Amino acid sequence: MVGFAKSGSTTGGTGGSVVSITSLSDLKTHVAGTDAKILVINANISASSLTKVTLGANKSIIGSYGSNTLTNIHFRSASSSKNIIFQNLTFKHTSTIKGNDDIQVYLTHGNKYWLDHLTFPGHDYTLTDGGLDKLIYIGEKADYITISNCLFKNHEYGLIFGYPQDGSSNGSTYDGYPHLTICYCYFSNIYVRAPGLMRYGYYHAYNNFIDKYQLGFTLAQNAKIVSEYNYFGTTTSSNKGMLDDKGTGTFTDTGSTPSITNQTSSASKWTPSSNYSYKLKTVSEAKTFTQKYAGVQSSSLTFGG
Numbered sequence: 001m002v003g004f005a006k007s008g009s010t011t012g013g014t015g016g017s018v019v020s021i022t023s024l025s026d027l028k029t030h031v032a033g034t035d036a037k038i039l040v041i042n043a044n045i046s047a048s049s050l051t052k053v054t055l056g057a058n059k060s061i062i063g064s065y066g067s068n069t070l071t072n073i074h075f076r077s078a079s080s081s082k083n084i085i086f087q088n089l090t091f092k093h094t095s096t097i098k099g100n101d102d103i104q105v106y107l108t109h110g111n112k113y114w115l116d117h118l119t120f121p122g123h124d125y126t127l128t129d130g131g132l133d134k135l136i137y138i139g140e141k142a143d144y145i146t147i148s149n150c151l152f153k154n155h156e157y158g159l160i161f162g163y164p165q166d167g168s169s170n171g172s173t174y175d176g177y178p179h180l181t182i183c184y185c186y187f188s189n190i191y192v193r194a195p196g197l198m199r200y201g202y203y204h205a206y207n208n209f210i211d212k213y214q215l216g217f218t219l220a221q222n223a224k225i226v227s228e229y230n231y232f233g234t235t236t237s238s239n240k241g242m243l244d245d246k247g248t249g250t251f252t253d254t255g256s257t258p259s260i261t262n263q264t265s266s267a268s269k270w271t272p273s274s275n276y277s278y279k280l281k282t283v284s285e286a287k288t289f290t291q292k293y294a295g296v297q298s299s300s301l302t303f304g305g
Contacts, residue, residue, distance in 0.1 A: 001146065002305050003181025003204065005114040007276040008144030012060035012085030012114065013038040024051065024073070032056045034080065040064055041089065046071035050097050055081040057110070063088035065298050072097065074104050077142065082110030088117045090296050091135070095123040098131035103160075108140040115147045119295035122154030127191070134160050134193065138178055139200075146181040149304055151188075151295025158190040162199030166221040166248065175200050175222050179275070183207050184304030186290035191215075195230075198223040198249070204272040205230060207286035207304060209294075215241040223249035224268050230256045231283040257283045279305045 001010065016036025021027050022043040030039050036058040044067045052074050061084070063069075069090040091104045104120070107113060120135045134157045138145055152158055159182075163174035178201040187194035189212040195205050197218040203225045210216050211233030219225060230253075232242045242260045245251065250268040253260045272278065281289060281304070293302040 001114055001116075002148060002278055003146035003183060003276060004144045004179040005112065005146035005181070008112045008179075010083060010085065010112040010114050010144070010146075011058070012083060013058055014060065016058065021045075027073070028053055031059055031061065034058055038062060041068050041070070043067045044069040044071070045073060047073060050074055050093075050102060052076050054078050055084055057082045057084070059083075060085040060087065061089065063090070063296060068296055070104075074102070074106065077107045077109040079109050081107075083112040085114045086116070086118060087114070088296050088301065090119045090121065092121060093123075093133070095125065095131070098129070098133045100132040102133040103135065103137045105136045107138045107142040107145070109142060111143040113138075113142065113145040115145070116149055117295060117297060117301050118150045120150070120152045120155070122152070122189070124154065125156050127156065131156055134158065136160070137164075138180060139163050140174060141177055143178045145178055146183070147185060148181070148183050149294050149301070150185045152185065152190055152194065153188045155189075156191045158187060158193035159196035160193060161196050161203065162201045162221075162223060164199070166199065166246070168221070171200065171221060177201050180204070181272075183278075184286070184290055184294065185209075186211075186294035188212055193218065198225055202270060204228075206278070207281045207289075209233065209287045209290040213237075213241070215244045217242065217251075218244040218246070219249045219251050219265055220246045221248050224270060225249065225251045226268050226270070226272055227251070227253040227260070228255055229280050229283050229286060231287040232256065232258060233287075255280075255283065
């Protein structure tokens with residue numbers, strides 16, 4: 001474990017009972033409550049329509065090496081949610097489920113979350129199909145989170161972070177949330193929001209590979225972003241859209257390829273190393289590593305750092 005999930009002392013269900021999950025009913029029952037549990041997904045679980053599953057606390061939700069796909073299952077945090085690990089899971093959803101809040105991992109409460117070795121395969125899309133759904137939302141008061149070694153593919157909108165309004169009167173309430181690390185992830189054919197649209201919080205994005213995209217970072221209201229050694233591949237943007245800078249936050253990049261040259265916001269004043277230790281790969285190493293090891297694995301998991 002690395003990043004803010006580690007510095008926040010995320011443990012998930014460590015020390016709790018191990019429970020085999022083979023049905024939606026099993027999942028809903030055992031993910032609730034605050035007892036520490038390690039839930040092992042031993043069957044692919046599918047719902048015919050959007051099905052919300054409310055998270056409890058102190059859980060590890062771990063996909064087995066054989067069956068680990070959750071289709072149309074949408075996790076939602078509640079006021080008591082915290083300290084949860086999601087690992088080695090595939091999140092699929094039907095392309096007709098495409099509303100603005102139709103997001104399979106939706107975290108607004110609690111702290112200490114680790115999202116690791118997840119695959120979001122997405123689906124075919126067009127820019128005129130009216131889809132507004134995203135893959136992950138983390139905002140409001142959710143805090144101390146790491147997204148690592150994940151694979152995101154084939155979607156118009158990727159990830160969105162922080163309270164979801166610019167210039168909001170609630171900004172003072174949510175400023176500083178979340179503290180979020182994104183590392184060793186592979187984004188492929190995510191049109192925009194890869195690695196994400198970011199507001200209000202502290203964001204550390206390093207050693208990610210973003211390929212076949214229109215816009216990478218979207219820097220919006222009060223976001224405080226530190227970017228390091230990310231590799232941006234092919235883009236459909238005429239201006240190499242690594243950064244869509246609204247001029248209302250702070251941003252610092254070191255070592256990314258190509259160089260980010262269109263920054264208008266001032267430099268970030270915080271340093272990730274004052275929060276946790278980490279090791280950086282070169283951009284070429286990050287590209288190679290994420291293509292090989294990001295997302296769900298069928299045997300052992302390999303970690304970037």
